[in-house]
Amino acid sequence: MSNQSSVEILTEWDIVAARQLGRNVAKELGFGTVDQARITTAISELARNIYLYAGQGRIEIQQLTENGVKGILIIAADQGPGIPDVRRVMEDGFSTSGGLGAGLPGVKRLMDEFKIETIPGEGTDIRATKWLR
Amino acid sequence: MNFRIPILKLRDTLIVSIQWELDDQTAIQFQEDLLTKLHETSARGVVIDLTSIDFIDSFIAKVLGDVISMSSLMGARVVITGIQPAVAITLIELGIRLEDVMTALDLENGLDKLQLELEA
Numbered sequence: 327m328s329n330q331s332s333v334e335i336l337t338e339w340d341i342v343a344a345r346q347l348g349r350n351v352a353k354e355l356g357f358g359t360v361d362q363a364r365i366t367t368a369i370s371e372l373a374r375n376i377y378l379y380a381g382q383g384r385i386e387i388q389q390l391t392e393n394g395v396k397g398i399l400i401i402a403a404d405q406g407p408g409i410p411d412v413r414r415v416m417e418d419g420f421s422t423s424g425g426l427g428a429g430l431p432g433v434k435r436l437m438d439e440f441k442i443e444t445i446p447g448e449g450t451d452i453r454a455t456k457w458l459r
Numbered sequence: 460m461n462f463r464i465p466i467l468k469l470r471d472t473l474i475v476s477i478q479w480e481l482d483d484q485t486a487i488q489f490q491e492d493l494l495t496k497l498h499e500t501s502a503r504g505v506v507i508d509l510t511s512i513d514f515i516d517s518f519i520a521k522v523l524g525d526v527i528s529m530s531s532l533m534g535a536r537v538v539i540t541g542i543q544p545a546v547a548i549t550l551i552e553l554g555i556r557l558e559d560v561m562t563a564l565d566l567e568n569g570l571d572k573l574q575l576e577l578e579a
Contacts, residue, residue, distance in 0.1 A: 338484065359545045360549070362514075363513055363543075363545035364548075366516075367514050370516035374516070374517075429517075429554070432552070432553035432554045435554070
């Protein structure tokens with residue numbers, strides 16, 4: 327079962343819209359305040375990455391149910407330049423924007439599951455899930 | 460669409476309470492407003508209260524960290540107060556370290572701490 331909604335990321339204001347959408351869905355699903363903060367922060371970082379590096383893209387929020395466990399899936403998709411060296415951006419402390427954005431390792435730590443697919447010249451698709459325990 | 464965060468002056472201290480979710484523009488505007496107010500009032504201390512803030516991402520953390528360093532260049536000390544448990548947890552998990560930042564549990568403790576610091 328999945329229930330989805332999405333926000334197009336074109337301007338800085340869309341970053342706010344995306345995280346508000348995510349927070350509302352997280353609240354609705356019954357996540358506590360700490361997990362709500364983790365989910366909201368993860369969305370904010372992913373949306374900012376799209377805004378900074380790809381120029382435009384989309385944040386999609388899905389509600390999941392798997393084996394009776396509820397969860398939230400964040401999809402961050404863009405048709406930007408892609409990431410040439412994924413292993414490097416997954417290292418802590420790596421940044422190409424001069425300290426803006428804590429980077430993907432931080433997002434990975436905030437969430438339970440994290441998957442990234444990127445093709446240089448075609449775009450990036452990041453999927454991050456948090457399960458309701 | 461652009462809100463301004465009110466900055467209050469109490470004796471030689473500026474008091475700021477951030478009451479709503481910060482977007483990028485408001486955060487940048489706040490940075491400028493606070494430094495301008497420091498310059499105008501010659502305040503020596505600043506308390507920024509974050510009690511109402513339920514999440515801080517890397518951008519807002521950077522703006523806060525920068526405004527603390529900038530205030531310090533102008534000779535003022537900044538205390539951050541009221542960081543919620545959820546905010547503390549997510550900031551550390553995200554990998555953000557606000558180093559050498561004076562913090563206090565709430566506004567009252569923050570003002571006390573600042574007073575001690577300014578008298579020292």
